[in-house]
Amino acid sequence: MVESVHRVAACAGDVHGKLTYSAGDIDTTVYLRSAAKPFIAAAVVASGAAARFGFDARELATIAASHNGEPAHVDVVRGILAKIGLDAGALQCGVHAPSYEPAAAALTAAGERPSALHHNCSGKHAGILAACVHLGFDPATYLALDHPVQQRILELCARALGTTAEALPVGVDGCGIPVFAAPLRAAALAYARFATLEGLSDADAAALETVRRAMVEEPFFVAGTGRFDTALIETTGGRIVCKAGAEGVHGDALRREGLGLVVKVIDGGAGRAIPPATMALLEGLGALESSESVALEAFAAPPLRNAAGRVVGVLETRLPARA
Amino acid sequence: MVESVHRVAACAGDVHGKLTYSAGDIDTTVYLRSAAKPFIAAAVVASGAAARFGFDARELATIAASHNGEPAHVDVVRGILAKIGLDAGALQCGVHAPSYEPAAAALTAAGERPSALHHNCSGKHAGILAACVHLGFDPATYLALDHPVQQRILELCARALGTTAEALPVGVDGCGIPVFAAPLRAAALAYARFATLEGLSDADAAALETVRRAMVEEPFFVAGTGRFDTALIETTGGRIVCKAGAEGVHGDALRREGLGLVVKVIDGGAGRAIPPATMALLEGLGALESSESVALEAFAAPPLRNAAGRVVGVLETRLPARA
Numbered sequence: 041m042v043e044s045v046h047r048v049a050a051c052a053g054d055v056h057g058k059l060t061y062s063a064g065d066i067d068t069t070v071y072l073r074s075a076a077k078p079f080i081a082a083a084v085v086a087s088g089a090a091a092r093f094g095f096d097a098r099e100l101a102t103i104a105a106s107h108n109g110e111p112a113h114v115d116v117v118r119g120i121l122a123k124i125g126l127d128a129g130a131l132q133c134g135v136h137a138p139s140y141e142p143a144a145a146a147l148t149a150a151g152e153r154p155s156a157l158h159h160n161c162s163g164k165h166a167g168i169l170a171a172c173v174h175l176g177f178d179p180a181t182y183l184a185l186d187h188p189v190q191q192r193i194l195e196l197c198a199r200a201l202g203t204t205a206e207a208l209p210v211g212v213d214g215c216g217i218p219v220f221a222a223p224l225r226a227a228a229l230a231y232a233r234f235a236t237l238e239g240l241s242d243a244d245a246a247a248l249e250t251v252r253r254a255m256v257e258e259p260f261f262v263a264g265t266g267r268f269d270t271a272l273i274e275t276t277g278g279r280i281v282c283k284a285g286a287e288g289v290h291g292d293a294l295r296r297e298g299l300g301l302v303v304k305v306i307d308g309g310a311g312r313a314i315p316p317a318t319m320a321l322l323e324g325l326g327a328l329e330s331s332e333s334v335a336l337e338a339f340a341a342p343p344l345r346n347a348a349g350r351v352v353g354v355l356e357t358r359l360p361a362r363a
Numbered sequence: 364m365v366e367s368v369h370r371v372a373a374c375a376g377d378v379h380g381k382l383t384y385s386a387g388d389i390d391t392t393v394y395l396r397s398a399a400k401p402f403i404a405a406a407v408v409a410s411g412a413a414a415r416f417g418f419d420a421r422e423l424a425t426i427a428a429s430h431n432g433e434p435a436h437v438d439v440v441r442g443i444l445a446k447i448g449l450d451a452g453a454l455q456c457g458v459h460a461p462s463y464e465p466a467a468a469a470l471t472a473a474g475e476r477p478s479a480l481h482h483n484c485s486g487k488h489a490g491i492l493a494a495c496v497h498l499g500f501d502p503a504t505y506l507a508l509d510h511p512v513q514q515r516i517l518e519l520c521a522r523a524l525g526t527t528a529e530a531l532p533v534g535v536d537g538c539g540i541p542v543f544a545a546p547l548r549a550a551a552l553a554y555a556r557f558a559t560l561e562g563l564s565d566a567d568a569a570a571l572e573t574v575r576r577a578m579v580e581e582p583f584f585v586a587g588t589g590r591f592d593t594a595l596i597e598t599t600g601g602r603i604v605c606k607a608g609a610e611g612v613h614g615d616a617l618r619r620e621g622l623g624l625v626v627k628v629i630d631g632g633a634g635r636a637i638p639p640a641t642m643a644l645l646e647g648l649g650a651l652e653s654s655e656s657v658a659l660e661a662f663a664a665p666p667l668r669n670a671a672g673r674v675v676g677v678l679e680t681r682l683p684a685r686a
Contacts (some may be wrong), residue, residue: 041532041544043394044610044631047370071366134670148471159670209364211676214669221364287367307630308367346537347457347482353534 073285100254101261103167108264109138231300235293320357396608423577426490431587432461554623558616643680
């Protein structure tokens with residue numbers, strides 16, 4: 041028996057805006073949330089901060105991450121802050137317990153409290169602070185929409201989306217940063233550009249390539265233990281580079297196909313609906329080898345377990361017809 | 364900007380099956396989950412166990428509860444088990460941390476681990492065990508569908524729904540108990556009967572009245588601090604008696620109007636969509652006084668806050684036209 045139903049809008053297209061797949065409303069603007077992080081990280085790279093402070097692949101992947109707050113993630117963020125002469129007190133993302141439950145439990149068992157370093161966005165905040173320090177901008181007000189670092193970020197994101205910063209509707213994200221909205225159609229274009237590095241200025245392409253290489257080299261630092269994004273990048277050997285966002289957003293750069301795929305779970309049920317929906321779409325697009333589908337099976341049809349560990353149901357995806 | 368959309372099916376009707384309101388598909392079966400608990404608690408009362416062990420209003424409300432796992436809830440469940448000569452080891456609901464975060468934090472701070480007593484369904488399990496002990500049924504196998512206590516529960520629920528136990532599709536709930544499905548139309552009938560005590564055998568009506576009185580007298584024990592069900596029963600002085608279920612189900616007995624209202628959030632987004640949707644429906648039905656609407660305002664349009672505590676959005680409900 042079907043108990044609950046998540047509706048999904050999705051769109052796959054190339055750098056010319058040609059759509060390979062479309063389902064649902066792809067022309068209404070949607071907040072891209074953390075699916076914008078690879079482009080935000082690229083703005084940090086484009087600022088010159090990554091070269092100046094010698095950020096390695098782990099640090100760049102963590103700047104683009106929604107991480108689990110595992111000890112290795114926290115260490116990397118602490119390291120970024122040390123390199124730029126700041127500490128956790130400079131992070132204005134707020135505090136939440138590590139997303140990875142065993143990491144949260146270990147913290148509690150050690151009698152420690154979560155800090156801003158454990159926030160899933162702490163790497164992004166540290167990266168933006170690095171750009172501020174490098175460019176001589178005020179690090180105390182880095183979350184303000186009119187701060188020059190946020191304007192640089194929005195401008196790079198807008199170029200990737202094929203629009204202008206002024207045209208982007210902006211709200212406030214869960215971590216306090218300005219968050220912009222774009223139609224799924226434009227987001228798919230941006231992810232196609234991320235996949236191919238085509239249709240971009242040389243500087244933007246180089247910055248996005250640096251971020252992409254880091255995410256491919258260090259997928260654990262993009263998310264963490266048990267997470268879909270880490271598993272998908274790792275299993276495909278970086279042929280697919282992806283990033284989840286809150287409220288059910290997912291962006292996928294399909295490098296072999298030269299496509300960007302973007303998914304939005306309409307009701308925002310991110311936690312459970314993104315992996316099965318994305319897996320079904322990737323399979324529908326022929327973007328996964330059969331061995332990869334097998335390796336990622338647990339994400340395609342996740343069993344639902346109750347508190348006693350008994351399997352009581354399963355999540356399944358039904359794809360509508362292709363566009 | 365609208366970021367995410369939850370769809371809701373809902374139905375309000377009287378004991379004759381006459382509908383006052385209907386939206387979405389109300390004829391497909393839906394697992395009622397914990398919205399069935401008042402009827403399950405009534406089966407415990409009807410068994411004679413409540414009279415035999417002298418369960419008071421707090422105990423009966425807790426048997427019908429999805430409680431927060433606050434210390435007072437845990438004490439009541441422990442007390443029920445003591446009265447029937449069992450302990451927490453007899454509970455087969457599994458273990459989860461208290462739903463109320465401060466209670467979970469206090470437990471951790473005291474160096475204690477959550478037990479089955481903290482499971483939101485522990486009261487129901489204790490009540491079912493009470494019926495087993497009273498009737499001489501095996502308490503070790505009380506979760507099996509063919510156990511006589513489960514058959515008695517299903518039979519009472521089926522009578523309230525206007526059907527038979529054999530006709531109810533049955534699955535396994537989050538706490539291991541058999542969970543049945545019914546169309547929203549039938550669930551609204553059952554809640555109308557709970558509201559009016561009409562259309563029932565004398566024995567079923569008496570048992571449901573005992574449960575209803577307990578929920579009205581002790582609404583804290585139906586849910587707990589900050590919870591919508593506790594607030595709605597309390598604020599209306601028990602004129603509305605309600606019970607939430609997992610995956611977005613909510614049942615409301617509107618005693619003044621003689622109506623049952625049942626809500627299902629289609630995507631299962633229970634945590635956030637039930638209170639605003641139910642509030643909009645209750646207001647649409649004229650079931651709330653304006654002072655009550657004011658008192659419950661925080662549930663009607665809950666602000667969404669980020670990790671830093673800043674309000675970044677709000678949940679709002681749009682009612683479709685009445686049936």
